Amino acid sequence: MKWSYQVTRLFGIPLRIHVTFLLLLLFFAMAGARAGEPYGPLYAVATIVLVFACVVVHELAHSLMARHYGVNVRAIVLLPIGGVSQMEAMPEDPKQEIKVSVVGPLTSLTLAALFYLLALVTEQTLSGKSFATFGPEMFSKLFWINLMLGLFNILPAFPMDGGRVLRGVLATRMEQVRATKVAVEIGQAIAILMFFFGIFYLNSLWLAVIAVFIYLGAEGEEHATMIRAALRNVPxxxxxxxxxxxxxxxxxxxxxxxxxxxxxxxxxxxxxxxxxxxxxxxxxxxxxxxxxxxxxxxxxxxxxxxxxxxxxxxxxxxxxxxxxxxxxxxxxxxxxxxxxxxxxxxxxxxxxxxxxxxx
Ligand SMILES: [Zn+2]
CATH class of the missing domain: 3.10.580.10 (CBS-domain)
Incomplete structure (x- = not known):
């Protein structure tokens, strides 16, 4: 991906950060400073870095499971809207696709449970000490974010994780092209609902942008699946x-x-x-x-x-x-x-x- 730079490797998989992600950090630092958050810009940046560390763990779960099934993972890229695992292909076996897809949201929900416990424990042990709210506050934020990340991704909105699970489940019962078509229709219907819900109800441009990505992504995947099916077994x-x-x-x-x-x-x-x-x-x-x-x-x-x-x-x-x-x-x-x-x-x-x- 253009404008993305490798920062490190995790289990041999390059972790790349897109430059726009750094702009996001700057934006949050400035917003944190202006809003007079109790711990200032440093707290705001630390939060966003930790949030994206959780996103990386989510993507890493997908990537390692994919690699387990012999799929080459080129990189994990961090974008302002989240992380992407660049896999060379999804496993063709529906059961493998289900496992590769479901492991991400499960990891996020596990992290949520972990941060919930940490928030509880630190709240009790640190109460009354200086900086006492720092730990519990951060942990409960991370709890909420991982919970949302897990639940949002498990929505059956193809090509998101939940949608891939749905396609996999359908593909065990019907032909892959048909399964993809059904998953794409459900995914696009959810994307349209999400778009209007985001714009008119939540006033959230972010959700609307994600909805557009889902809609177009579903279309692209459908096209690619149909081409692959037509090319199958052709020498x-x-x-x-x-x-x-x-x-x-x-x-x-x-x-x-x-x-x-x-x-x-x-x-x-x-x-x-x-x-x-x-x-x-x-x-x-x-x-x-x-x-x-x-x-x-x-x-x-x-x-x-x-x-x-x-x-x-x-x-x-x-x-x-x-x-x-x-x-x-x-x-x-x-x-x-x-x-x-x-x-x-x-x-x-x-x-x-x-x-x-x-x-
Ligand atoms: Zn995922």
Whole structure:
């Protein structure tokens, strides 16, 4: 994710913080100072840091469970609206998806119970001492926040945790695409209610924004599920591009641009001798045009570490990997030899054609 920076690793999973999250900290510190909170801005910032630590624990629960089922987790990202676990894919087995989804809210509810106890204990032991309210007050705040986090996420509003549990439960009884459609409809209905409830009843812009995210997120997931279902069991060889131009590491950027200008192709595999040594997707070419000269050799700008697929992989598998890693171009290889290439446009084209053919 752009504008996010890695701060540490937890159990090997990078924890990244989005810059807008730091603005949120500043905002709370200023609000805390202005409102004359008993312990000032420091208290306000400490609270928000602890709240987000609880969000990280929630996400970590999802991530570790997903990893347990062999799903690669790229990072946990902290945004002002909460945390996101960037998984490469959700497990296809509905029972596994249920477990990966439900463990987050359960963790939050467990934390809530823990902070409730801490608030009780500290209130009794610290009463009468200076700073006495500091501990219990903070703990009861964290109790409420974790309780809300647990209950809010368990709402059956797909793609939130509860909605994924619902989809998983439905998918044990019906086909996955049908289960997703039902979960999406319920999720979007809840999102619409949430939006109006937030705007007119609670006067909460925050809830309305979350509702919009849920609505759009549900739509996106439905689309992705349908594409994956259509691509299932399709060998990658059936959809890959085979008439492709390649470039060599010593070619200049100018010559690549020249090639791109006179054909439909804008992504190029870089081939040396018989093997693929790099990739030159259009994003890199566009960026290089602005940043370097036309004489720059391909070897200096190409992506040297890249994902490739073999001829026996299926299209849905390759598509899922591309989505999970946010990449648009994959060479299909045998050993190291280039057999073909697949990009997102080609997958879209194939998908549209097979939908038409199936009608
Ligand atoms: Zn969650």
């Amino acid at each position: 990658v060889t059936r959809a890959m591009l085979t008439r492709i131009e390649t470039v060599a590491p010593q070619d200049s950027l100018g010559s690549v641009v020249e090639k791109a200008c006179h054909s439909l192709q804008a992504d190029f595999p870089v081939v040396e001798g018989d093997s693929v040594v790099g990739l030159l997707p259009k994003e890199i070419i566009f960026a290089a045009i602005h940043e370097t000269s036309r004489e720059t050799p391909v070897s200096q700008i190409m992506r040297k570490e890249f994902l490739s697929a073999t001829r026996d992989e299926t299209l849905d598998h390759v598509f899922q990997k591309m989505q999970g890693q946010g990449i648009s171009l994959v060479p299909i290889v045998e050993g190291n030899r280039l057999m073909g290439m697949i990009n997102l446009e080609q997958i879209g084209k194939y998908h549209m054609m097979c939908e038409l053919a199936g009608r």
